Amino acid sequence: MVATRRDLHAHPELGFQEHRTAALVAARLRELGLEVHERIAQTGVLGIVKGGRPGKTIMLRADMDALPIREQNEAAYRSTNDAMHACGHDGHVAILLGAAQILSERRAEICGTVVLCFQPAEEGLGGARAMVEAGILGEYGIERAYGLHLSSQHPTGKVGFRAGQIYASSDSIEIAIHGKGGHGAAPHLSIDPIYVASSFVVAVQQVVSRVVNPVEPAVVTIGSFQAGTTYNVIPTSAKLLGTVRAFDAGVRAEMSGRIERVLAGICAASGATYDFNYIWRYPVTSNDAEQTEYARALGERTLGAEHIEEFPKIMGAEDFSFFAEKVPACFYQVGCRGDERSSFPHHHERFDIDERALEYGVRMMVALGLDAGANAP
Ligand SMILES: [Zn+2]
Ligand SMILES: [Zn+2]
Known part of the structure; x- marks a missing residue:
């Protein structure tokens, strides 16, 4: 062996x-x-x-x-x-x-x-x-x-x-946040997808800490954050990958909607748009x-x-x-x-x-x- x-x-x-x-x-x-x-x-x-x-x-x-x-x-x-x-x-x-x-x-x-x-x-x-x-x-x-x-x-x-x-169950999220690229010195003429994505990465933790019943375990982890190329350019988009875990079937079923609601709200506040793909993997x-x-x-x-x-x-x-x-x-x-x-x-x-x-x-x-x-x- x-x-x-x-x-x-x-x-x-x-x-x-x-x-x-x-x-x-x-x-x-x-x-x-x-x-x-x-x-x-x-x-x-x-x-x-x-x-x-x-x-x-x-x-x-x-x-x-x-x-x-x-x-x-x-x-x-x-x-x-x-x-x-x-x-x-x-x-x-x-x-x-x-x-x-x-x-x-x-x-x-x-x-x-x-x-x-x-x-x-x-x-x-x-x-x-x-x-x-x-x-x-x-x-x-x-x-x-x-x-x-x-x-x-x-x-x-x-x-x-x-x-x-x-x-736990294990599902995946794929997110693209679309802003408006531009000069790093002129943020007012851009929609900064790095700022929007960063806000989302922080805010999405409210799903676990404030939305899911605290007696039910759940995890949201953003494991990949890709955006930008250099010091002084605001890029056009940012890409996030993450994993979502839960034990309760009801909690699992609602995670997708709850995460997208946070994403939609944050994008709307900044004028960004997004693509949201939720992949159901393992029960x-x-x-x-x-x-x-x-x-x-x-x-x-x-x-x-x-x-x-x-x-x-x-x-x-x-x-x-x-x-x-x-x-x-x-x-x-x-x-x-x-x-x-x-x-x-x-x-x-x-x-x-x-x-x-x-x-x-x-x-x-x-x-x-x-x-x-x-x-x-
Ligand atoms: Zn393994
Ligand atoms: Zn293994």
Whole structure:
């Protein structure tokens, strides 16, 4: 698993471009004698482990994509291109391939069928939704779904479960503010889009602090602000990109209108105009209560109760939510923070995992593969 993970880490691929990764996955699954389906939702791969006894069909899922980050680590297995496995998906693939090997060897013990799902494009592009739309749940009769994420927020050796909502919804905003360009010394003859956009960036926080019910969490972050070229020119337009998070469906549904209302008011006050594009991305990720109780108890038996924790909910998001909307599901966290080297946050240019965490991930995945077809609620 370590060798596989390092190979993938050195050759990261962005969402829906995971051609090398998918080919590696498919080749490994074929070597194990498994039925393999490729090019689902462009680069997705499924491996089918048919058990020796009757039972449910369950899915174990890993995501394969990397991020457009230039890696700053010096490790021998550092990225060889402009992308980076800065979220740990290389580890997820290595874990599921490790589980594939053990489950294929112990096929006779399995009740039902285990579908090993290697999905593309978790980072924003919704590879899981594409897999659902490709019809995999119905075509393979998937009744339960399990997935994991490595987490540098938690120490190696801890595996975390939580029932109910665990990750927020995630949607995107794209804004262009159009003013009137001119000389930097003559603002009265211009409509300054930098001033208007700056006012909006500050004012939009009132949606969270003054409009949304304070008992409901929400986040609006403007992550990109692009305008202008030089010292003394008022540009014609400014562009903003942002992300919006929420847990409550009602709050989520109203965020678009509330943000646009602030934008419209501020633009009107200055005579600017705007384009506003709101992109609905990932719904809230909710763990089924019964599945989570089952998986937690299985984890305690498999790893020992001292390794199992209740993990906090966070405003991060996961497209595993598209699977969890359709079938009872449980998504769990596997701590991967060892020393300082593996303590950077996810998506950081120096992110790395403590590879000892792979063992906890694979033991949990194998336990689910061997047990869930017979015993999951
Ligand atoms: Zn990520
Ligand atoms: Zn991730």
